[in-house]
Amino acid sequence: MSKQFPGVQAVNNVDLEIYPGEVHVVAGENGAGKSTLMKLLSQVERPSAGTITIEGKPIHFHGPRYAQSLGIAMVYQEFALAPHLTVAQNMFLGREPMKMGLIDQATEIQQARTLLKRVGLQLDPRQLVSTLSVAEQQLVEIAKALAIEARLVIMDEPTATLTGQEIEDLFRVISQLTENGIAILYISHRLDEIFRIADRITVMRDGSVVATLPRAEVDEPKLIKLMVGRELANLYPKPETHIGEVILRVEGFSRARVLHNCSFEVRAGEILGFAGLVGAGRTELARAVFGADPIDAGTLYLAGKRVKVKKPARAIELGIGYLTEDRKNNGLAMNLGVDKNITLARLPMFGGMLDLRRERRIALQARDSLRIRTPSIRQRVELLSGGNQQKVVVARWLETSARVLFFDEPSRGIDVRAKAEMFELIGKLAQEGRAIVMISSYLPELLNMCDRILVMREGRVAGIVERERFSEELIIALATGAQEDKIA
Ligand SMILES: Nc1ncnc2c1ncn2[C@@H]1O[C@H](COP(=O)(O)OP(=O)(O)OP(=O)(O)O)[C@@H](O)[C@H]1O
Ligand SMILES: [Mg+2]
Known part of the structure; x- marks a missing residue:
């Protein structure tokens, strides 16, 4: 298969075979x-060249509905359920069970209930999708795949927005599906989970397949090398910085049921x-400081x-920035160019006019230093890959003269190399004397990058740990409230 977009060969002559019951992971850098x-597989995009065969029979291109009818279901990176419809209505959209020319709602609800049970969801199918959590919506999408009797379920970064327990639930559903002979095609940037669930791994780079290998023949360094094209020396480059005066001091932040008397300070x-x-x-504490809640x-100083x-x-x-993990609400103007999005927060003005040349220069610089993959800096942001959109958000904040920057799950959805680069960048920002707060659910990131770690539990600051005392054990003990004696 190949797919050519204007200026981009997004997929280049790719061969891929998928077997029943396998979890086939597709890995690769942002924009790969x-x-x-x-x-292409789910027929959302028309291929420029190539063929798909199912059980040896060639398939023509007729769009996503047709692909579904052949048993190919896609769970989207950004969710595609209709929020104002019920769970059951979403599951049978366009394929409603009919009775005497009318939608048979009783049957629809009853079938929906059975399918929801299969993915472990205890939901009323009459509930509106807008009332569901992200994890629930995702499971509804999978239930929807079951509804069409999918043979292949495609999941594009399904865990990017899930919490620990939700990820476990998803993995359980995945193994049930594979036991029933359903194949899973799974995209992820998270190495830990790739190694946990993959039967085979296909690595893409620059639109091409670099290798397809059984899980047993790949380890982490090898996978990174296949994705990046070389070895990565240091995933967490922490620079030497001079720690200066206190820039931000938060005292006694409270909000009913969410935050209880939280205090901390962060220095230049x-x-x-x-x-x-x-x-x-x-996240709630960061949002409160940022004035979002x-x-x-x-009191804030x-x-x-x-x-x-x-x-x-x-x-x-005042110079406080907040970079959110939430791709949909991160404030990107999807239909504007990369350049406009980067300079939006601080337009380069000259004599009352927008200085277009400077805007271009700023954007080009950001593109190069963050390696934003785009055919042109005027490209509409919505056409960039997910990870590259994230980099545009970062670029924009860097353009502001923020003295304090909150990074909320900065590495989510971005590839290993971009991660290392993002951390390098965070290090540079600290070196410039900015105060950085980094929220992450992945402990190695925090242990490697931070000078101090504040641990929260149930809306309270459970402890603040200095770098000399860093250990995974201590942080987890504080976070879970287990083994209080250890903490003293
Ligand atoms: N509709 C489109 N028009 C133009 N270019 C596009 C379009 N969709 C994707 N691209 C480009 O094709 C390339 C591949 O994008 P794709 O979204 O497949 O990457 P990806 O591997 O999924 O990346 P990520 O890990 O960031 O999600 C990128 O350079 C992207 O900007
Ligand atoms: Mg993607």
């Missing part, structure tokens, strides 16, 4: 062509980590001066 390949040149279980309040009590931040616009004005 993984999602595009999946869209310092990288402070936020650790904790999902739901412990890390109201607080009931608490910036460079020693008391400030009030009631909305994000004020935070940005």
Whole structure:
């Protein structure tokens, strides 16, 4: 298969075989062509060349409905359920069971209930999709795949937005599907999970397949080398920094049921980590500082001066930045170019006019330093791969003169090399004297990158650990509240 977009050979002469009951992982850097390949298989995109055969029979291109009818189902990277319809309606959209010319709602609901049970969801099928969590929506999508009796279920970074327990639930469903002979094609950037679930791994680079190997023949260094094209010396480059005066001080932040008397400070040149279980309040604390959520009590000091931040616009004005993990709500203007998105927060003006040449220069610089893969800096952001969109968000914040930057799960959805580069960048920002707060659910990232780690548990600061005392055990003990004696 090949797919050519204007200026981009997204998929280049790829051969791929998928067997019943296997978990086939597709790995590769951002922009390698993984999602595009999946869209060719699910007939969301028309191939420029190539053929698909199912059980030896060649398949023509007739669009996604047709692919579904052949048993190819896709669970999207960005969800595609209709929020204002019920779970059952979503599952049978366009294939509703009919009775005397009318939709047979009773049957629809009953069938939906059976399928939901198969993916372990205890939901009322009459519930609106908008009331579901991300994890639930994803399982509904899988139930929908079962509804069409899929033989191949394609999952594009399904765990990117899931929490620990939800990931376990998903993996359980995946093994049930494979036991029933359903093949899973699975895209992921998370090496730990790739090695856990893959039967075979296909690595893509620059639109081509570099190798397809059984899991047993690949280890982590080898996989990285296949993806990146060379070995990566250091995944977590932490630079020497000079830690200066306190820039941000948060005192007694509280919000009913969410935050309880949280205090911390972060200094110039310092990288402070936020650790904790999902739901412990890390993002909530960051959002409260940023003015995105109201607080009931608490005081904020910036460079020693008391400030009030009631909305994000004020935070940005004061030099506080917040980079969110949430791709859909990260503030990208999807239909504008890469260049505009980067300079949006601080337009380069000259005599009351937008300085287009400077805008271009800034954008080009950002593209090169962050390795944003785009055929042109004027390319609409919606046409970039997921990871590259994330880099545009970062580029934009770097353009502002923020003194304090919160990175919320900065490595989510980006490939190994981009991760290393992102951390290098975070290190540079600290070196420049900015104060960095890094929220991550992946402990090795925090242990390697941070000067101190603040651990949250149930909306409280359970402890702040200095680098000399860093250990995975201690952080986990604080995060779970287990073994209190250890902590003292
Ligand atoms: N509709 C489109 N028009 C133009 N270019 C596109 C379009 N869709 C994808 N591309 C480009 O094709 C290349 C492959 O993109 P794709 O989304 O397949 O990458 P990916 O491997 O899924 O990356 P990621 O890990 O970041 O999700 C990228 O350079 C991307 O910008
Ligand atoms: Mg993708």
